[in-house]
Amino acid sequence: MLEINNLHVKLEEEDKVILNGVDLKIGAGEVHAIMGPNGSGKSTLSYVLSGRDGYEVTEGSATLDGQELLEMEPEERAAAGLFLAFQYPVEIPGVGNMTFLRTAVNAQRKARGEEELSAGDFLKVVRAKAKTLKIDAEMLKRPVNVGFSGGEKKRNEILQMAMLEPRMCILDETDSGLDVDAMKLVADGVNALRSEGRSFLVITHYQRLLDHIHPDVVHIMAAGRIVKTGGPELALEVETNGYADILSEVG
Amino acid sequence: MALPKAKEDALQARLAGLPALSGKGWLAAARGEALARLDAMGLPVRRDEYWRYTDPASLNAPEAPVAHRFDASDEAPPFDGMDRLKVVFVDGVFDPKASDDLTLAGVTIERLAEAGSKDIHWAQGTYGILEARGQTPVARPFAALNTAHATDGVLIHVTARAAKPVSLIYVHQSETSDAILHHCVKLDPGAELTLLENGPAAARFSKVLEVEVADGARFHHIRLQGRDHERRAVTHVFARLGTRSEMRSFTLTANGRLTRNEAVVELTGTEGRAHLAGAAVGDGEFHHDDTVFITHAAEACESRQVFKKVLMNGATGVFQGKILVKPGAQKTDGYQISQSLLLDEDSQFLAKPELEIYADDVKCSHGSTSGAIDETALFYLQSRGLPRRTAQALLVLAFLAEAIQEIADEDIAEDIRARLERWLARHGTKG
Numbered sequence: 001m002l003e004i005n006n007l008h009v010k011l012e013e014e015d016k017v018i019l020n021g022v023d024l025k026i027g028a029g030e031v032h033a034i035m036g037p038n039g040s041g042k043s044t045l046s047y048v049l050s051g052r053d054g055y056e057v058t059e060g061s062a063t064l065d066g067q068e069l070l071e072m073e074p075e076e077r078a079a080a081g082l083f084l085a086f087q088y089p090v091e092i093p094g095v096g097n098m099t100f101l102r103t104a105v106n107a108q109r110k111a112r113g114e115e116e117l118s119a120g121d122f123l124k125v126v127r128a129k130a131k132t133l134k135i136d137a138e139m140l141k142r143p144v145n146v147g148f149s150g151g152e153k154k155r156n157e158i159l160q161m162a163m164l165e166p167r168m169c170i171l172d173e174t175d176s177g178l179d180v181d182a183m184k185l186v187a188d189g190v191n192a193l194r195s196e197g198r199s200f201l202v203i204t205h206y207q208r209l210l211d212h213i214h215p216d217v218v219h220i221m222a223a224g225r226i227v228k229t230g231g232p233e234l235a236l237e238v239e240t241n242g243y244a245d246i247l248s249e250v251g
Numbered sequence: 252m253a254l255p256k257a258k259e260d261a262l263q264a265r266l267a268g269l270p271a272l273s274g275k276g277w278l279a280a281a282r283g284e285a286l287a288r289l290d291a292m293g294l295p296v297r298r299d300e301y302w303r304y305t306d307p308a309s310l311n312a313p314e315a316p317v318a319h320r321f322d323a324s325d326e327a328p329p330f331d332g333m334d335r336l337k338v339v340f341v342d343g344v345f346d347p348k349a350s351d352d353l354t355l356a357g358v359t360i361e362r363l364a365e366a367g368s369k370d371i372h373w374a375q376g377t378y379g380i381l382e383a384r385g386q387t388p389v390a391r392p393f394a395a396l397n398t399a400h401a402t403d404g405v406l407i408h409v410t411a412r413a414a415k416p417v418s419l420i421y422v423h424q425s426e427t428s429d430a431i432l433h434h435c436v437k438l439d440p441g442a443e444l445t446l447l448e449n450g451p452a453a454a455r456f457s458k459v460l461e462v463e464v465a466d467g468a469r470f471h472h473i474r475l476q477g478r479d480h481e482r483r484a485v486t487h488v489f490a491r492l493g494t495r496s497e498m499r500s501f502t503l504t505a506n507g508r509l510t511r512n513e514a515v516v517e518l519t520g521t522e523g524r525a526h527l528a529g530a531a532v533g534d535g536e537f538h539h540d541d542t543v544f545i546t547h548a549a550e551a552c553e554s555r556q557v558f559k560k561v562l563m564n565g566a567t568g569v570f571q572g573k574i575l576v577k578p579g580a581q582k583t584d585g586y587q588i589s590q591s592l593l594l595d596e597d598s599q600f601l602a603k604p605e606l607e608i609y610a611d612d613v614k615c616s617h618g619s620t621s622g623a624i625d626e627t628a629l630f631y632l633q634s635r636g637l638p639r640r641t642a643q644a645l646l647v648l649a650f651l652a653e654a655i656q657e658i659a660d661e662d663i664a665e666d667i668r669a670r671l672e673r674w675l676a677r678h679g680t681k682g
Contacts, residue, residue, distance in 0.1 A: 050634050053626065090631040096651025100632070103645065108636035109394035138398075160635060 001199045002026040002049075004167050007060035009041075009224075018044045020224035021060070026217075028169070029196040033210055035235060037243045042203045043087060045221075046172040050084040051077050064168055079111035085157040085174050092144040097156070100144045101126060102163050105163055110213035129162045133189050139210035149180035158189035169193070170201045175209040187212030196244045207239035223245055258293030259383040265294060268313030269400050269431075278367030281379040281433040284550040285398035286667075288383060292390045301389055304569040305460025305511055305540045310393060310485050315429035315455035318481035326673060328420075329449040329475045329666070335418040336360070338405055342423060342453050345403055349420075355410035358444065363404040363433060373485050374406045377435040378637055381461040381489035385515035388508040389544060394513070396493040401433030409442040409468070420498070421450030423479055428453035434460045435481040438468035440493070445479075445660075446470070450549060451477030456484040466493040466520055472500040472660055480536070494520030497595070501658045502538055503667055504531040505674050518545070518552040518580075527558040528657035532671065533566035534678040540569035541589070547575065547613075551582040561647055562598035563678065568660040573605040576613050582606075586614035593621055645676040 002024070009019035018041045026032050036042050048055050049062055051074035062069045069077050092100070106116040117125070130140060133155045145153050154174055161169055171190065175183050188211050190200065202213055210218070210232065218234040219226045222243070226235065229249045238246065254262070272282065279637035294311045295302045309316050313650040338360070345362060353360040366372055379398040385391060407417060419434070430453035438444060442465070450459070464470045476484065484507065490498055504510055516525045545554045560568035568588035591600035600621035608615060624646055632642035651671060658664040 052630050052634075072638065074630060074633035075636050075638050075642075078634055084634055087629065090628050092628050092631070092646070092649065094652040095645055100635075100645075103641065104635035104637055107638060107641060111636065111638075142648075164635065 001028045001030075001064070001065055003200070004062045005060050007048070007062060008058045009044060009055050010055045010058055012054050018055070018224055019048065022115045022226060024219065024226060026122035026201060028199060030217065031194065031202065031215045032199040032219060033215040033235060034151050034218045034219045034226075035205065035222050035238055040221045042221055043172055044202060046084055046170045049077075049084060049170060050074060067147050074088060075107065075111070078106050078164070078166070083161050083164055083169045084159060085154075085169065085171045087172040087174075087176060089145045089153040089157055091146045093146050096147040097142055097144050097146050098126070098140045101160065101163055102157070104160065108164060126163060126191065130159055132163070132192065134185060150177035151179070151185075154178060154182065154186050155189065155216055162189065167197060168201070169216055170203070171203065172200070172203045173202055175206060183209060184212060186208065208237045210235045220246055254293040258296065261294045262289065264313050265311055265396070270402075272402070273368070273399065274370035276370060277372050277375045278363070278378070281375070282385070282399045282579050282606065284480070285379050285382070285395045288386060289395040291384070292392050292395065294392050294394040295395075299335070301305045301542060301571060304571070305509070305538065309394060309483055309509060310455070310511070311417060311530060315453070316483065317426050318423075318454035318479060318483065319426055319663065320423045321451070321477070321479040321506070321595060323359055323478045324562070326670065330418055330447050330663070333418075334448060335416040337418050337420055339377075339420045339422060340403070340452070340677070342428035342431070343432055343456070344424050353383055354418070355412040358411060358413045358417070359408045359410075359444070360417065361406045363401065363406055366406050372406075373388065373408055373437060374435045374480060377437055377461050377463050378433070381463070381491055382459060382487070384490045384491070384517070385487075391487060391515070391620055393457060393485045394459050397431055397433055397487070398559065401431045401459070404435070406435045407434070407446075408446065409436065409438045409444045412443040413445070416445035416447050418447040421448070421452030421456070421477070423451040423477065423482060426454055429455045431457045433458070433526070436460070436462045436465050436470065438462070438470055440465040441467045443469045444471070445606045447473045449475040449477065451479035451482045452484065454482060456482065456486070458484070458486040460486075460488045462488065462490040462492060462498070464492045464496040467495050467589070468493070469497045470499075472498070473658060473663055474500070474502045476502065476504045476510060478506050480506045481508050483507070484514065485511045488514045490514075490516045491522040492516065492518050492520065492525060495522045496520065497524045499526045499657065499659055500528070501654070502529040503670070504529065505670070506533065506537060507537055507539065509538045511542065513542045515544045516546070516554070517548060518554065519548050521550045521552065523549065523552045524554070525552075526555045526571075527655050528555070529559070530651045530667070531560040531568065531656045532674055533560070533562050533568070535564040535566060537562070537566035540571070540600045541572070541574040545574050545585070547580040547583045547585065548577045550580055552580070553584040554586070555657070556587040556589070558589045558659055559651050560600065561594065561651065562591055563594035565597040567598065568600045570604070570615075570619065572601045572603075573607065574615055575613065576608040576610050576618070577608040580610050581612040583610060583613040585613070585617065587617040588653070589619045590650070591621040593623055644672060647675055648672060
């Protein structure tokens with residue numbers, strides 16, 4: 001599914017290297033978690049994969065189902081099946097949440113050569129999916145993320161994911177700023193989307209999200225590289241001992 | 252004080268270029284008075300305080316600069332299919348064949364060119380009267396010139412709720428037409444009228460609209476200034492509002508070499524309400540100037556000014572807006588916002604928001620911003636699969652939304668949104 005090889009990235013504006021040779025391979029239906037201390041490059045990895053401006057790839061590649069992602073525009077990556085749930089979902093005053101969702105769904109369908117959803121069909125689907133995420137009609141009418149609480153913003157991200165049905169989902173610190181109940185709701189939303197053909201990359205600081213979204217593989221990232229890979233037990237080790245032990249161990 | 256010689260000469264040259272008008276009836280007297288006002292102030296120059304951002308030279312010139320007409324037949328004419336009474340002017344000349352019969356329940360409509368020669372007429376109390384009131388504290392020479400030299404217009408007296416909107420349609424045909432129209436609208440207490448205006452009108456268009464809104468009356472005004480790229484226009488709306496009356500005015504300007512839209516509104520009775528809004532979009536040789544002056548002269552009135560501009564490829568936007576709260580106008584609620592979205596670094600927005608308040612229990616806010624499109628929002632939308640241009644258009648429409656929301660009629664608002672969307676699709680944006 002997703003294959004990252006020897007990815008080197010620096011900031012465009014300053015000569016600062018952020019990713020320093022990332023290698024990562026995620027198979028279909030797998031859930032991988034990336035953990036790591038602040039500044040290790042986790043969020044940068046998610047931005048580079050989804051095509052945000054401001055980064056320069058100096059070496060390496062990232063492919064989704066064999067297609068080179070790094071050459072594509074952000075919307076092409078989305079149409080190819082990539083989805084990033086933002087750590088800080090963006091507020092867009094003046095654009096209704098529903099309009100936004102429908103424009104996005106239909107833009108992707110169009111890009112894939114599929115027929116656009118009618119307003120009625122769309123409404124049915126979105127209402128059903130919103131309900132399971134406890135998103136009420138009022139939230140669908142409001143401008144995108146404007147005035148949403150932290151939990152509402154994250155649930156809105158998962159709703160978008162549910163509507164767009166991507167094949168490769170990246171969750172960038174989706175647990176940040178959430179209380180236990182909100183985190184459970186978000187995790188349930190993600191778990192409902194797990195399937196054989198869909199893979200997840202969960203970026204997080206803490207083990208607690210992984211209690212709800214069980215990963216197959218856990219990676220530890222530091223200084224712009226994956227320094228250790230293991231099973232779910234690796235996350236527990238971080239929770240108990242912090243990153244210091246692992247980092248000193250890998251030197 | 253005598254005018255400087257340059258101003259005097261410019262004025263004489265401009266007046267010499269205008270056709271002589273017959274001198275009889277009440278209109279002749281009003282014209283004479285307007286000419287005297289104009290003689291005292293002269294034509295504007297760049298040095299004048301309210302013309303620093305807009306060069307009046309092409310409006311002063313004795314002959315209208317050439318402006319080719321633009322074929323806008325790729326989209327339906329505005330208000331198409333709406334039940335309305337149409338009054339058509341071609342290059343400022345009334346077109347009886349294209350116009351409807353001027354009879355409408357609740358309204359009397361006459362043409363200035365016909366009613367002006369009478370000895371007595373209700374419009375005597377409006378024509379040039381509101382314009383003259385609006386000359387202080389800021390001189391508006393083009394309005395006085397218009398009052399003195401308007402060749403036609405409509406005089407609308409609304410005595411009840413108008414059965415349907417009156418729709419003024421301005422067709423531009425000649426490349427050198429120089430049209431001067433002057434309309435008066437008088438709404439009796441409790442009366443209601445929607446006035447629609449659309450079209451580029453002429454190569455150079457001067458228009459004054461004077462509106463008297465009596466107690467409890469409602470005046471809705473929606474204007475689309477056509478899509479001609481080369482036309483020039485200087486327009487004025489002078490309105491006086493009575494107790495618990497309402498005025499809502501919205502203007503869409505897409506294209507146009509030069510547009511100066513002035514609005515002068517006086518709230519003279521308690522709980523009056525005036526909402527003025529505009530959306531302007533320009534690509535390249537486009538200069539758009541909104542100059543607004545709202546006076547709160549009574550208690551508990553509400554005014555809103557919402558003006559938004561989208562500018563690209565060197566287009567220029569200007570906003571000069573003032574709220575004056577007179578002594579005693581307590582409980583005033585004044586709001587003013589002027590914003591520009593600059594889609595590249597070549598475009599510019601010049602703004603002069605002003606508040607002048609002589610009462611102590613008022614709520615007045617104003618804001619003025621200019622900025623580029625939000626790249627973070629753009630990326631967010633793209634990451635959800637929206638092509639960059641679609642995402643950009645969505646954000647531009649969102650930016651304009653507050654102005655469009657001021658349109659009371661939802662069908663018209665939706666039509667204008669769709670026109671803007673098509674305009675954005677036609678005009679490639681950088682990046």
